[in-house]
Amino acid sequence: xxxxxxxxxLANLHAEAVREFDDIxxxxxxxxxxxxxxxxxxxxxxxxxxxxVGDLYENKARFEFxxxxxxxIRVVNEYRNNRVTVDFQPTDGAPNDDFADxxxxxxxxxxxxCSANEAYDNAFEEGTSGGMGAWRLRSCYEDEEDEDDERQxxxxxxxxxxxxxxxxxxxxxxxxxxxxxxxxxxTPYSRDAYEAExxxxxxxxxxxxxxxxxxxxxxxxxxxxxxxxxxxxxxxVRFYTGLLGDEGxxxxxxxxxxxxxxxxxIERLRVTGYTLARTKNIKRRRIRKVIMSGSRILEDCGYIxxxxxxxxxxxxxxxxxxGVERFMGHVxxxxxxxxxxxxxxxxxxxxxxxxxxxxxxxxPEQIAGHEQMWSNDSIERWPYLLANAQKDKQTGSKIPGSQxxxxxxxxxxxxxxxxALAQMAQQALQDLLGNQQAGEQMQPNLSGKAVELIQNRxxxxxFIYMSNFAKAMKRSGEVWLSMMRDVAVxxxxxxxxxxxxxxSGSTVVNEPVIDEKTSKRVIRNExxxxxxxxxxxxxxxxxxxxxxxxxxxTGIASVTEDPExxxxxxxxxxxxxxxxxxxxxxxxGRARAVRMGLxxxxxxxxxxxxxxxxxxxxxxxxxxxxxxxxxxxxxxxxAEANTVLTVVKAEQARAETAKTLxxxxxxxxxxxxxxxxxxxxAAQPPAGFDPMGQ
Numbered sequence: 218x219x220x221x222x223x224x225x226x227l228a229n230l231h232a233e234a235v236r237e238f239d240d241i242x243x244x245x246x247x248x249x250x251x252x253x254x255x256x257x258x259x260x261x262x263x264x265x266x267x268x269x270v271g272d273l274y275e276n277k278a279r280f281e282f283x284x285x286x287x288x289x290i291r292v293v294n295e296y297r298n299n300r301v302t303v304d305f306q307p308t309d310g311a312p313n314d315d316f317a318d319x320x321x322x323x324x325x326x327x328x329x330x331c332s333a334n335e336a337y338d339n340a341f342e343e344g345t346s347g348g349m350g351a352w353r354l355r356s357c358y359e360d361e362e363d364e365d366d367e368r369q370x371x372x373x374x375x376x377x378x379x380x381x382x383x384x385x386x387x388x389x390x391x392x393x394x395x396x397x398x399x400x401x402x403x404t405p406y407s408r409d410a411y412e413a414e415x416x417x418x419x420x421x422x423x424x425x426x427x428x429x430x431x432x433x434x435x436x437x438x439x440x441x442x443x444x445x446x447x448x449x450x451x452x453x454v455r456f457y458t459g460l461l462g463d464e465g466x467x468x469x470x471x472x473x474x475x476x477x478x479x480x481x482x483i484e485r486l487r488v489t490g491y492t493l494a495r496t497k498n499i500k501r502r503r504i505r506k507v508i509m510s511g512s513r514i515l516e517d518c519g520y521i522x523x524x525x526x527x528x529x530x531x532x533x534x535x536x537x538x539x540g541v542e543r544f545m546g547h548v549x550x551x552x553x554x555x556x557x558x559x560x561x562x563x564x565x566x567x568x569x570x571x572x573x574x575x576x577x578x579x580x581p582e583q584i585a586g587h588e589q590m591w592s593n594d595s596i597e598r599w600p601y602l603l604a605n606a607q608k609d610k611q612t613g614s615k616i617p618g619s620q621x622x623x624x625x626x627x628x629x630x631x632x633x634x635x636x637a638l639a640q641m642a643q644q645a646l647q648d649l650l651g652n653q654q655a656g657e658q659m660q661p662n663l664s665g666k667a668v669e670l671i672q673n674r675x676x677x678x679x680f681i682y683m684s685n686f687a688k689a690m691k692r693s694g695e696v697w698l699s700m701m702r703d704v705a706v707x708x709x710x711x712x713x714x715x716x717x718x719x720x721s722g723s724t725v726v727n728e729p730v731i732d733e734k735t736s737k738r739v740i741r742n743e744x745x746x747x748x749x750x751x752x753x754x755x756x757x758x759x760x761x762x763x764x765x766x767x768x769x770x771t772g773i774a775s776v777t778e779d780p781e782x783x784x785x786x787x788x789x790x791x792x793x794x795x796x797x798x799x800x801x802x803x804x805x806g807r808a809r810a811v812r813m814g815l816x817x818x819x820x821x822x823x824x825x826x827x828x829x830x831x832x833x834x835x836x837x838x839x840x841x842x843x844x845x846x847x848x849x850x851x852x853x854x855x856a857e858a859n860t861v862l863t864v865v866k867a868e869q870a871r872a873e874t875a876k877t878l879x880x881x882x883x884x885x886x887x888x889x890x891x892x893x894x895x896x897x898x899a900a901q902p903p904a905g906f907d908p909m910g911q
Contacts, residue, residue, distance in 0.1 A: 219589065227513075227514045227517060228513070230507065230514060231509055231513055231514050231737075234401075234442070234444050234507075234509060235423075236384065237399065238401055238422075238442070239385045239423065240385055240387065241385075241386065241401070242384065242423065242426070242540060244387060245384070245541070246425060246426060246540065248316065248379045248541070248542070248543050249349075249381060249426045250426055250456055251545070251549065252347035252348045252349055252380035252544065252545070252546070253347065253378075253380055253426060253427070254267070255346055255347045255348065255545070255546055255548040255549050255552070256343065256347040256380070256548070258284045258345045258548055258555075259283065259284065259289050259346055259548050259554055260286065260346070260650075261284045262281065263279075263281070264529055265281050265552075265555060265556060265559055266279050266281075266559070269805075270556050270560070270666035271299065274560070277563070277567065278563045278566055278567045279289055279559070279563055280559060280563045280566055280568070281559055282555075282558055282559060282562055283555070283644055284551075284555060284558070284650065285547075285548055285551050285552075285555050288547060288551070288651060289342070289345055289346050289546075289547050289548065291340060291651075291679075292345050292547055292679050292682060293342050293345060295679050295683070296341050296345075296536070296682070296683060296686065297338065299683075300334075300337070301683070301686055301687050301690045301698075301753050301754070302324075302325070302328075302690065302753070303321070303324060303691065303693065303694035303751050303752070303753050304321060304752045304753070304754070305317045305320040305321055305324075305694065305698070305749040305750070305751060305872075306620065306749060306750045306751075306752055307748075307749060307750075307883070308748045308749060308750055309418065309748075314748065316741075316742050317749055318819075319714065319724050319726075319742060320698065320701075320749060321717075322711075322714030322715055322716060322722065322724065323701070323712055323714055323724070324829075325715035325716075326698055326713045326714050327371045327373065327697070328369055328373060328715075328716045329373070329715050330370065330372075330713075331372040331373050331374065333352075333373035335375055336352035336353075336373050336374055336375035336376075337352065337373075339352070339375040339376075339377065340352050340375065340376070340379065340529075340531045340689070341531065341682070341686055343377075343380065344378055344379075344531040344533040344546060344682070344685070345376075345533050345546050345547050345682050346533075346546045346548050347380050347545075347546050347548070348380065348532060348534065348535075348544035348545040348546040348549070349379050349380040349383070349530065349531070349532055349533070349544055350376075350379050350530070350531045351376045351379035351528055351529060351530045351531060352373060352374060352376055352528075352529055352531075352693070352905050353373075353374050353375075353376055353377055353402070353527055353528050353529070354371055354372070354373055354374075354523075354527040354529070354697060354700060355371070355374060355527065356369045356370075356371055356372070356521070356522040356523075356700055356703075356704050357369060357370065357371075357372045361865070368707060368710065369522075369704045369705075370704070371568070371697055371700055371701065371704065373693070376402065376528070377558075379530070380426070381403070381424070381427065382402060382403040382404070382888040383401070383402055383403075383528060384400070384401040384403075384532065385397045385399070385400050385401075385530075386398050386399040386400075386721065389860065390537060390542075391392070391689055392530075392532060392535055392685070393529070393530070393688055393689065393691070393692035394526070394528070394530055394692075395449070395525070395692065395695075396761055397526055398446065398447045399445065399446045399447070399614045399775050400444070400445045400526045400528050401442050401443070401444055401445075402442070402445075402528060403422060403424055403440050403441070403442050403443075403753035404441050404442075405439070405440055405441075405799040406438065406439045406440075406441060406442065406560055407437070407438065407439070408437055408439055409440070411439040414819040415441075415465065415510070415515050415516075417513075417515060418441070418511035419439040419510075420510045420513075421438070421439045421440045421510070421511050422442040422509065422511045423440075423511065424440040424511060428663040439510075440511075441508060441509070441510055441689050441695075442508070442509045442510075442520075443506060443507075443508055443509075444506070444507050444508075444509060445504055445505070445506050445526045445527070445528065446504070446505050446507075447502060447503075447504060447526065448502075448503050448504075448505055448520075449500055449501070449502050449503075450500070450501045450503075451498055451499070451500055451501070452472065452473050452474075452498070452499055452500075452501045453473055453496055453498050453499075454470060454471070454472055454473075454496065454497050454498075454499055455470075455471045455493060455495075455496050455498070456468040456469065456470055456471075456493075456494045456495050456497070457471065457486055457491040457492060457493055457494060458491065458492055458494045459467040459490060459491055466492060469486075469491060471483075472891065473485070479814050501522045501536070502523065502524040504520060504521050504523060504524065504525070504526060504527070505518075505519065505520055505521075506518040506519070506520075506521050514574075521752075522700045522703040523696060523699040523700035523702075523703060524699045525674065525695060525696045525699045525700075526696075527696050527700065529689050529692050529693045529696060530689065530691040531685065531686055532544045532685055533545065533546035533547065533681075533682055533685065534546065534681060534685075535685070535744070547650070549639065550649050551646055551649045551650055554642045554643075554645040554646040554649065555646060557642040558639070558642050558643060558646065559636070561638065561639045561642065562637075562639075565631070566627065568629060575625040575626055575627065575628075576595040577622030577624075577625055578622050578623050578624045578625065578626065579604065579622055579623065580607060580623060581607075582605060582607060583604045583605045583606075583607060583619075583620065583622075584604060584605070585605060586605070587603045587604060590602060590603060604620040604622075605620070606618075606619045606620050607619035613903075615618075628675070633801070640719055651678040651679075687753040687754065688753070688811075690753040691751050691752065691753040694753065695751050698744075698749060698751070701744050701747075702744045702745055702747065705727065705744045706727070706744075707727065707743075708727050708728075708729065709725055709727060709728050709729065710722050710725065710726050710727060711724070711725050712724060712725075712726055716819050716821060716862045717819065718804070718807070718819075722821060724742065725741075725742065726742040726743070726744060727740055727742065727743055727744070727745075728740065728741045728742055729741075737866075745827060765792065766793045767790055767793050769881065770786050770789050771786075771790060772795070773786055774786040774787060774790070784813070785810075785813065785815055786803060788806045788807075788809055788810045788813070788815060789810075791803060791805075791806035792806050792807060792810070808822075811826070812826070813852040844861040863908070868911070893906065
């Protein structure tokens with residue numbers, strides 16, 4: 218089969234992408250349209266009357282009492298008050314892995330650099346209201362204005378209208394889409410911007426999920442699709458050993474790509490003494506990106522950094538039913554009760570406007586000639602009104618007192634069913650949205666426990682969104698780490714880090730050092746070999762939980778007698794305090810807790826502690842004790858030295874005696890021995906001698 222040209226290959230790829238996207242959009246159109254309607258329902262004025270309900274109230278009063286908006290904002294505020302971040306942990310569970318903490322700091326630095334909170338906030342609000350949000354990770358140059366700077370960092374960017382612009386292949390079942398093979402992201406351009414960017418006649422990508430009933434004027438947009446596809450290939454990796462062949466010597470790894478790019482590599486290895494030790498078949502996973510219009514592929518971007526599709530989805534609530542992904546947010550179930558409240562309140566407002574006063578009913582002859590006065594009375598506020606007296610039909614004379622109206626209009630009574638329906642709709646709306654009024658209208662005499670129970674009830678309806686967002690953040694950390702392996706490749710590169718308390722620092726990655734144990738050259742902080750699990754913890758979902766912690770700590774502190782325990786509880790209480798102007802107090806409490814060993818210090822705090830210990834001077838009492846201890850230690854050493862000297866002299870005397878005896882011959886030795894024995898006998902007292910005279 219003849220090899221296809223590049224143009225024909227791209228044309229086939231475009232046709233395949235159009236067919237697949239059409240299948241995806243048809244299968245998910247209804248669900249995504251509802252998500253879009255949910256977001257419009259709570260955020261756009263007038264959108265609560267879209268559809269058939271609005272048609273029923275054509276040319277009538279249509280008021281909105283948007284309770285749903287406040288409920289969604291409350292959930293969003295709960296998240297913004299307790300943000301979720303990622304934590305990298307060693308896959309093998311090794312303790313004290315400093316590079317894992319370094320990855321945490323690098324991730325926070327990338328978040329700070331690109332204002333990632335905008336991406337997170339947009340995704341969370343769209344997922345909470347409509348059911349789906351998303352953001353993207355993209356590698357970009359650290360300094361795009363410096364043509365010589367090739368260093369790259371990871372940027373986290375928002376994706377707007379994710380429910381209508383982000384589509385995964387239908388085989389992707391996991392919530393974080395880690396199993397997705399393809400992903401489509403649609404981006405709108407104005408016609409002028411499209412022509413300036415791509416130098417091509419505008420041809421829009423199919424975009425069918427839209428709702429524009431209340432938008433009288435919309436922009437003329439051209440949609441462009443980005444397609445991310447996973448390509449998996451099997452590759453053989455060869456491992457070579459050098460001439461020395463020492464045990465534990467690091468093997469040289471050679472990939473097939475390196476061999477293909479350098480045809481003489483194998484021969485040079487053979488000549489220099491390298492031998493093939495082993496081979497291993499591995500799977501290579503790469504991400505290819507192309508940009509497409511409705512008619513053709515605009516740009517083939519090739520393979521991008523990382524081994525994961527860099528699009529991170531977030532779902533408020535999600536299910537798989539009948540093989541179709543279904544999701545919703547905080548609005549879907551509250552739409553009907555909200556509409557019912559709007560209908561009832563609009564009807565009541567219309568009735569109140571029509572029957573605000575009792576209107577008189579006249580015979581036409583009574584009002585003839587005074588119509589203008591009666592019609593302008595609400596504007597002119599006449600001090601009196603005129604009416605004609607009725608005349609007797611037989612005599613034609615005026616009938617006295619006949620100027621009074623024949624009757625008055627009456628305001629309609631509200632049907633009991635209408636009042637009951639309004640109450641039921643209000644109760645249903647509160648039940649579905651969490652009845653936040655119970656938390657906002659608490660009486661001041663409620664106990665702290667009662668307040669905590671009320672807040673916990675509200676938080677339970679928020680926690681599902683926080684938990685699902687933690688899954689999205691975990692996926693974001695995995696994508697980031699995958700991309701950093703391809704981005705941070707420079708040797709001894711210094712990169713910015715940010716600590717948990719927001720302080721800036723720096724670290725050096727891919728730094729060559731000499732291992733103190735093996736005396737071999739190793740690479741420290743190497744991303745190519747970084748293997749970490751990503752964990753995202755959900756913090757307290759309400760300020761009241763922090764207050765509950767404070768109450769618990771103060772309660773324990775009031776009953777303990779140990780001063781150290783009481784001090785530790787006080788510092789923990791300070792760290793959980795919230796309020797304006799308490800930041801310095803919390804920092805002081807953390808510093809004290811670090812010095813007491815209650816909190817593990819970060820790198821900056823470790824350096825400060827080491828500097829303090831090096832420059833710290835002992836007090837006079839401590840100096841005296843140290844001097845006394847040194848003096849006692851000196852005397853002990855002197856006594857020990859004297860003892861050793863005495864022993865040495867004794868040994869020396871014995872040695873000299875032995876030497877003297879060795880120099881005397883045997884005969885002289887015997888004479889000397891006999892003389893000594895005789896002297897000893899002469900020196901002994903006679904038998905029976907009593908030295909005491911008794």
